[in-house]
Amino acid sequence: MADRTTDRLLHALKAAGPQTAGTLAGRLGVTAVAVRQHLDGLAAHGLVAHEDRREGVGRPRRYWGLTAAGHARFPDNHAGLTVELLEAISGVFGAGGLERLIAHREAATLAGYRRRLAAATTLAGKVRMLARLRTEEGYMAEWRRDADGSFMLIENHCPICAAARACQGLCRSELGIFAAVLGAAASVTRVEHVLAGARRCAYRIEPVATGIDRSRRGRKLRGPARASRSMPAMPRLR
DNA sequence: ATCTCCGTGCTATAATGACT
């Protein structure tokens, strides 16, 4: 699908915004039919979408534009900017300032998660909702219940990977957020970790016997999970 | 031989304006 004409088509849409097949044909030096054939293929992949506009006599003109997925094909440097900002914060405010920043983000994230998980009454419900929230944030999360009654929360993608590499406190914070949001009824352990070379991040969530309300808040922010079974060296980021 | 890309020729669709 990545032939030259489709790339030029995507570039034309990116550079000049939504256009008709006829206009695109003029830009690319091919016929409108050829353009439509490419557009159909791109639409099938969710990279472009159309909108019909009535503009006087005749059939409404069909304007083609990039979808969010289409725009995502063009590189941005959000990750690089984030890393630069983290380094700048650490440089200007010191390690303590960075820790305060992480704590602030953790508190805000936790509050949001607690709001969304408020309706879930069981641990399974909470894990399911947590997986949904994480998926909405781009983590491609899934969950399952194992035979021993524990749960696995698996994140197949890390949308903050570059930032997490630059600032490992972010990962530590995420583990703490999970533990806090699931409450005293569960114990959370990270068993796979992208930053350790694994393909994904995975968390084992084990139910804790009711009535035992040990405070884990002190422990939860203390550092990476010890029970890491992550795969050996796989130094590949993308 | 097969695949990809593109063009030709035709039909379908939709809005507008003229006519009855």
Add this chain to the structure above:
DNA sequence: AGTCATTATAGCACGGAGAT
């Protein structure tokens, strides 16, 4: 108001040219 012609564009089927 209803009908038809006109205008403009989209969509489909098919085939040719060139690359692999």
